[in-house]
Amino acid sequence: MPHIDIKSPAPGIRGLFEFRPETAGPLGLLAETLLRGPSTLTVGERELIAATVSRGNECTFCSLSHGAAAAAALDDGTQVVEATWRGVDEAPVSAKLRALLRIALAARETGKAVTTELVDAAKELGATDTEIHDTVLIAAAFCMYNRYVDGLATVASPDLADYEEAGRQLIEHGYLRLGGGGTLAS
Template identity: 55%
Template sequence: MPHVSIKAPVPGIGGLLATRPDTAQPLMLLAETLLRGPSPLSRGERELIAAYVSERNACRYCADSHGAFAAQQLDGGEELVKAVLADPATAPIDARLRALLRVADEVRAEVTPASDETVALARAAGAEDADLHDTVLIAAAFCMYNRYVNGLGTELPADPDHYRDSARRIVTHGYLRQRA
């Protein structure tokens, strides 16, 4: 049960955004910029980073949402996302993305710089400054989103198709679409 009154019967972050449109606008603009704006990382890769950080933070709503968004935008779909969330070391992804997920996990776990070793591994796998920048910012932002959603005790959707329906909307229209 949510710890605050929710104006709309929408699970996860949706109810919080409907309840506080003043904070919803900058939060959704940040998500739009990080996950759909210009980046050397594909939209699917960025959603996968968000899903991975959310999984590691035990934020079921965000992990399942962004996992669905990633699945719609990556070759390999849901099976690839499941493999990455279970263990990126054995998932069928390239070395660059695997190394960036390791950077994201370090950022998620500690409020310290990513280790020189992890950054060096990412660079050796082909990651450039923009890849590292975007990965760290996505990881940091999703720590905030995860804490927002979990910290206020939001509810999970009753219908498992909620994530697929949301994925179709986000992939097509983005995060800034007007909410009903």
């Protein structure tokens, strides 16, 4: 049961976006920019970073919704997402993405946990300064989104399958698409 009277049956951040549309716009634009804007990282890779950070923060809604989006965008998506959640070091992703995920998980703990060693390791595997920047910013933003969603105790299904269609819709339409009732999708 949410801590406040959201009045929307929409789960997670979607209900909060309906509750406060004036904050939904900038938050949706940030997600759209980070996860779908121009980048040398694919949409699937960026969604996987968001899902992995959210999983580390134990945010059910964000980890599953972005996990579903990553699964929709990546080859062998669900297997990749679930393997990454079990352990980044064994994830069936490129060595560069593994290094970026390590940076993201460090940033999730505290910004000071992102060490020169982590950054140098990612650079040695081909990560650019922009990719490292974007990884840290995705991690930081998703810590905020996770705390927003969980801090207000929003409703969220614990089953990844419940998010599959929403994940496909995110990949197809993004975060600024207006849905029923004029709310931003998330």
